[in-house]
Every structure is written in structure tokens, then in C-alpha cells.
Amino acid sequence: MKILGIETSCDDTGIAIYxxxxxxxxxxxxxxxxxxxxYGGIVPEIAARKHLLNIIKLVKNTFKKTNININEISAVAYTAGPGLAGSLLVGSTFGLSLSYSLNIPAIPINHMEAHLLSVMMEKKCPIFPFLVLLVSGKHTQLIYAKKIGKYYLLGESLDDSAGEAFDKISKELGLKYPGGPEISKISRFGMLNKYIFPKPMINRKDLNFSFSGLKTSVINFIKKFSFLNFQIKADIANAFENSVIDVLVSKxxxxxxxxxxxxxxxxxxxSSNILLRKKLKNLLFKYKGDVYFPRSKFCTDNGAMIAYLGFLKFKKKNFVSNLKIKVYPKWKIYK
Structure with missing residues (x-):
């Protein structure tokens, strides 16, 4: 049984076979x-157009490199949401069309559920139930995972996600997009506690997050400087990163x-952030527990997690039987 996975939720075109x-x-x-x-961020129309150019080329190259005959594919799994509507439509239309031409099932996948379960592809993986911190460019959520398909929201960002805040501060510092890796790179050269920024909602008893105020505070601080040299940027990045990570770990x-x-x-x-991983490992050691991370290449958007979740759903015969193209830009996985 081979499952083709197609990921086009945002700006990365991912293809995989599981x-x-x-x-x-x-x-x-x-x-x-x-x-x-x-542009300092994703332009939705450009992203969708690039998916159109990339997807056929990437799928053809997949079968050429693996020497797999396309007729060996048992089902096509594709991201149906959440994400950018235009990008989702490209992958969904292609995935459904391919499944129809091969007369095999099509499996719509929730992008965030795929992220949540991507750790199951690792040798070290958890048993249910477990807690999940989903932290990306558009989502910051704490979830209770009871079993596959049964997820319950414990808390989420009330405004910007952690990833959005990283991208915005990176842009303000004149760094590249995406912002998370750039902030982390330069943060290593910053002086710890040189600057202190707010840690929003860190003392509130609920499990929600808020990063908009922190983002605004850092932007206003940056604007006080007439010139930002490397060290100032590094010190600001260090303080900002520590504020975000401390909030995430505390929650x-x-x-x-x-x-x-x-x-x-x-x-x-x-989740690929090195400081976040270090602090969460220390936290779970304190509670005599375990923390699980996907490999770095599976942290960002990829086709592997889509193909894997497609495999799990195919085994349960959970796939669509009609060819109506539907995408869900705000699709939630939790109850």
C-alpha cells in the first residue's frame, strides 16, 4: 500500500510517498x-501561482526518482485546510483530479492534525493520551490528544501566533523571511537580559496566549534607534525570543x-526552535515525563506528514467518495 501526499496549505509545495x-x-x-x-511575508496570490508551476513538475519527478509506477499508488492524500484558500485549491484540485484519473480514493487532510501526528513517524513516539503544543506561523494552541481523531482545545492565542510575531520582528530588524530561524540565528550573539520585554499572560491561570502586545512593544522599542548595528539586533532578538519561549514553556x-x-x-x-526544545526538555525532566519532537524537516510544512496521516485514514476507510472540491481555510481539529 502506497499513499501519495500533497501539501499546499501555504507557500511550500510538498510531495511524499508513504x-x-x-x-x-x-x-x-x-x-x-x-x-x-x-515582501516580508507571504503574498497569497503569488503562493498559489507558484504551486501551480511546482506541483506537476514535483509529482513527475517523484515517480521518476523512486522508479515507482503511478498505478502502484493506493490513494491520494491532500491538504484541504486550514491555510490559504488559493493554495489549498491548487493541491485539492490536483489531488482529486489525480485520484479520479487513477480510480483510487482521495483523502482530505487537516494540515494541523498532520503536524500533530508527524511525531509518530519517529522511532521515539508517545502513547495516547498526551498534551500537544502546536506552534506555527498561524497557530499557537495547547491540545489534549485523547486518541487519533479525538482532540480537545485547552488554550490558544487570542491574537497573533508565536510564528507571526517572529516573522514581524524579523522584518522590523531587517532580517529575512521566515523570521523564526533568522531570529534564532542572531539571538545566539545577543547578551542575555540586556533588554527586557513583556511576557504576556504568563501569570494568568488559563492556557491561552497573546503575542500582539509583545510584538507592538518590541516594534516600538526598535523605532527608538536611529541605527541598528549587529549587536543591538542580536540583543533585541535574544530578549524577544526569550520572552516568547518563556510564555510557551510556562503555559x-x-x-x-x-x-x-x-x-x-x-x-x-x-517547534524546531533550539531554545524551546532545550527548555521543554528540562521542564519534562522536572516532571519525570517525556517531550516528543518531529525531526526538523518535519516541523515545517511537508508532504510526508500528509502522506502518513493519509495512510492512517486509508486503513480506516476514511476517504471521500465524491469529486466535489472543498477547502477549509479555517478548519479546526478540536472539539
Whole structure:
């Protein structure tokens, strides 16, 4: 059984093949970061157009490199949401069309559920139930995962996600897009506690987040400087990153106590942050628990997680039987 996975939720075109016996046998992502970097963020129309150019080329190359006959594919899994509507339509239309031409099932996938379960492709993976910190460019959520398909929201960002805040501050500092990796790179050269920024809602007893106020505070601070040299940028990046990470870790600790559960999965683009990983490992050691991360290449958007979740759904015969194209830009996974 081989499942083709197609990921086009935002600006990365991802294609993968997951095999029921051998696991992941192909995974390739074409990034648009260089294109959107000059705009300081993603331009939805450009992203959708690039997906149109990339997807057929990438799928053809997939079968050429793997020497797999396209007729060996058992089902096509594609991201149906959440994400940018135009980008989702490209992948969904292609995925459904391909499944129809091959007379095989099509499986619409929730992008965030795929992120949540991407850790299951690792040798070290959790048993249910567990807590999940989903932290990406558009989402910051704490979720209780009871079993596959049964997720409950514990808390979420009331405004900007952590990833959005990273992107915005990176732009203000004159760094590249996406902002998370750029902030982390320069932060290493910053002086700890040189500047102190707010840690929004860190003392509130609920499990919600807010990063808009922190973002505004840092932007206003940056504007006080007539010139930003490398060291000033590094010091600001260090202080900002520590504020965000401290909030995320604090809320995770609160969730561990509230749910009496010491298994934590961290997924989404920001989960590759080295400082976040270090502090969460220390936190779970304190509670004699375990924290689980996907490999860095599975933290950002990719076709592998779509193909894997497609495989799980195919086994349960959870796929569409009609060819109506539907996308869900604000699709939620939780109850």
C-alpha cells in the first residue's frame, strides 16, 4: 500500500510517498521563501501561482526518482485546510483530479492534525493520551490528544501566533523571511537580559496566549534607534525570543499540572526552535515525563506528514467518495 501526499496549505509545495511496509520512501519540498522574502511575508496570490508551476513538475519527478509506477499508488492524500484558500485549491484540485484519473480514493487532510501526528513517524513516539503544543506561523494552541481523531482545545492565542510575531520582528530588524530561524540565528550573539520585554499572560491561570502586545512593544522599542548595528539586533532578538519561549514553556507547565499528564508533543514550524526544545526538555525532566519532537524537516510544512496521516485514514476507510472540491481555510481539529 502506497499513499501519495500533497501539501499546499501555504507557500511550500510538498510531495511524499508513504509505504505501509517500508514507511516514508520519498519526501520533497519546494520552498517559496526566497520569493516572499522581498515582501516580508507571504503574498497569497503569488503562493498559489507558484504551486501551480511546482506541483506537476514535483509529482513527475517523484515517480521518476523512486522508479515507482503511478498505478502502484493506493490513494491520494491532500491538504484541504486550514491555510490559504488559493493554495489549498491548487493541491485539492490536483489531488482529486489525480485520484479520479487513477480510480483510487482521495483523502482530505487537516494540515494541523498532520503536524500533530508527524511525531509518530519517529522511532521515539508517545502513547495516547498526551498534551500537544502546536506552534506555527498561524497557530499557537495547547491540545489534549485523547486518541487519533479525538482532540480537545485547552488554550490558544487570542491574537497573533508565536510564528507571526517572529516573522514581524524579523522584518522590523531587517532580517529575512521566515523570521523564526533568522531570529534564532542572531539571538545566539545577543547578551542575555540586556533588554527586557513583556511576557504576556504568563501569570494568568488559563492556557491561552497573546503575542500582539509583545510584538507592538518590541516594534516600538526598535523605532527608538536611529541605527541598528549587529549587536543591538542580536540583543533585541535574544530578549524577544526569550520572552516568547518563556510564555510557551510556562503555559505547557500549567497544562501538565492541570491535566496531570507528563507526555508532551511539540509540533509546527516553531517547534524546531533550539531554545524551546532545550527548555521543554528540562521542564519534562522536572516532571519525570517525556517531550516528543518531529525531526526538523518535519516541523515545517511537508508532504510526508500528509502522506502518513493519509495512510492512517486509508486503513480506516476514511476517504471521500465524491469529486466535489472543498477547502477549509479555517478548519479546526478540536472539539
Amino acid at each position: 509505504d505501509s511496509i517500508f514507511g516514508l520512501i520519498f519526501n520533497k519540498t519546494l520552498s517559496q521563501s526566497l520569493i516572499h522574502n522581498k 505547557c507547565e500549567r497544562a501538565i499540572k492541570k491535566m496531570s499528564l507528563n507526555r508532551l508533543v511539540v509540533a509546527g514550524g516553531v
